[in-house]
């Protein structure tokens with residue numbers, strides 16, 4: 001069977017990270033606090049926090065040299081909004097601009113293309129204090145300004161941008177949105193408004209990107225998955241489909257068509273949470289069509305239909321958890337897929353799911369795709385000989401790269417593969433013990449040790465994958 005020899009010559013091999021998860025230097029050189037800092041520092045004492053993280057802020061030169069050694073052609077990272085605009089909207093912090101200029105120039109010196117996300121879970125905390133963040137339309141203006149500053153300062157060297165990382169996931173995590181409503185309906189109403197404001201912000205940033213840049217491309221980074229029905233009962237099939245539609249596809253449709261799909265509008269109306277909109281928004285949303293889709297993919301889900309009844313009335317968040325009440329009839333309920341193995345952190349590992357997702361998105365929008373996250377979180381062990389034998393990560397990446405090759409054969413326009421993560425970093429909510437990197441960072445949750453960088457077995461394996469353009473897996 002043909003596998004990987006069909007990676008195109010210009011296929012982009014990369015690795016990824018995000019600001020609050022690697023940088024540290026959380027208050028240095030004028031940086032403002034962010035929601036991500038606030039939440040991670042709350043957990044200090046039990047887990048590592050963003051104050052130091054992987055300390056990229058002080059190790060960037062050494063880390064970029066390791067990227068060169070790894071051979072990556074793109075590095076996907078995020079800019080901390082609060083390093084550029086400490087209070088989110090006012091004074092520009094020149095030290096922040098200088099830092100990212102050094103990083104971008106350092107990458108380009110080694111022919112590594114920077115691929116930049118503007119906002120990766122780290123809203124400046126000042127905007128939360130002033131406006132309750134995305135609840136207020138002024139946050140949209142703040143984001144547009146921030147995006148314009150970045151395009152003007154860095155656009156001469158950065159071609160590929162993502163406006164917002166995983167809006168579709170972030171909106172469901174209350175602490176990232178600062179949603180503190182205990183009443184389920186009020187929380188959902190606020191959530192819908194915040195979501196809508198982020199769509200507007202995304203569209204305005206997209207327009208600014210096209211206006212300011214010569215040939216710059218921008219798109220959303222989407223938390224991507226597909227949900228399998230537990231059985232072939234039509235209700236289960238519909239529930240599984242709605243799980244994807246209500247969590248992901250509606251979001252992509254907004255970025256493409258500039259309006260909510262019918263089923264989502266119906267949900268908003270029936271729940272009585274249609275966000276406040278202005279007439280001029282329609283034009284803004286239409287003019288902000290994404291250029292490509294950045295795909296973050298880790299696992300698939302499985303679901304069954306759970307009818308609404310007295311014990312499970314629609315709209316009661318207590319029953320929802322990861323579940324979606326997809327219309328007035330009921331919920332889709334998360335199920336275990338007995339055909340798949342799970343990672344030690346419970347993610348159902350499924351390379352075929354990646355092929356499905358890539359085909360699905362491509363056939364829907366016919367836009368280029370770029371994988372900006374894919375990887376395995378594990379508690380790696382450093383041996384006495386200073387080695388990390390992460391064969392399980394190699395297995396995971398190998399099978400997912402094969403799935404990419406097959407998707408390309410299927411006709412999908414896949415620009416590149418940038419797995420998560422270049423180096424060990426702070427997990428989005430599980431501290432430092434859960435590692436994803438090609439490069440081990442010598443620290444523990446509660447002990448910063450010497451932050452020494454050590455190449456894992458997967459580093460050498462991936463180096464060879466890149467060198468052979470995916471032929472040697």
Ligand code: BG6
Pocket residue numbers: 018021165166169223296373377420426427428429430434
């Ligand atoms: C993605 C995020 O959802 O998943 C990353 O964009 C995150 O920021 C990654 O780190 C892995 O999730 P976690 O929770 O294991 O860190």
